[in-house]
Amino acid sequence: xxxxxxxxxxxGKGTQAAKxxxxxxxxxxxxxxxxxxxxxxGTPIGKLAEDYMSRGTLLPDDVVAxxxxxxxxxxxxxxxxxLDGFPRTLVQAEIMDxxxxxxxxxxxxxxxxxxxxxxxxxxxxxxxCGAAFHVEFNPPKQEGVCDICGEALSIREDDVPEVVLxxxxxxxxxxxxxxSYYKKQNKLFAVCGEGSVEEIFDRIQxxxxxxxx
Numbered sequence: 016x017x018x019x020x021x022x023x024x025x026x027g028k029g030t031q032a033a034k035x036x037x038x039x040x041x042x043x044x045x046x047x048x049x050x051x052x053x054x055x056x057g058t059p060i061g062k063l064a065e066d067y068m069s070r071g072t073l074l075p076d077d078v079v080a081x082x083x084x085x086x087x088x089x090x091x092x093x094x095x096x097x098l099d100g101f102p103r104t105l106v107q108a109e110i111m112d113x114x115x116x117x118x119x120x121x122x123x124x125x126x127x128x129x130x131x132x133x134x135x136x137x138x139x140x141x142x143x144c145g146a147a148f149h150v151e152f153n154p155p156k157q158e159g160v161c162d163i164c165g166e167a168l169s170i171r172e173d174d175v176p177e178v179v180l181x182x183x184x185x186x187x188x189x190x191x192x193x194x195s196y197y198k199k200q201n202k203l204f205a206v207c208g209e210g211s212v213e214e215i216f217d218r219i220q221x222x223x224x225x226x227x228x
Contacts (some may be wrong), residue, residue, distance in 0.1 A: 058085060
């Protein structure tokens, strides 16, 4: 089974992709991890990506697509994969189709903008060990202190409401064409991303199995 997960920043794509990965026994591959792995392995495409990133330049769509194609040739993708955060643009989706990167289902995790702002504004991260908490949904035992290492928790710069709203604006600009693109291919499954982790996961499983659409 070859799946794509997309949804706004903070929608829980990574969490849900990891759960489904464990359930189905196929890898969940995020764009960021894919790029870092290729760079660490020093592949030709990885070196090209590193060159762009060292100059502070966004990777062109064809480079991201080439990174995905390279990663999906690995043995662990033989039975399928879950792509998290790719394709991000209509051009990337078109390149995928032209180069034979197959997709069975596209899971669109939908969360209202105001709910995303609330979620992300409440996130707290430990700068030392990277542990993540939420003041409402997953609070630390002691306010402002990491449960794991005892260091102070902080708000990430990209979780500030003004930044989140800008990220959402960019997401909507890039994603609306993708929804139409995959809907025409009869591959798009919209899933409500509000509720508990288990409730959302249940909806995703039903969508993947064809019970919901």
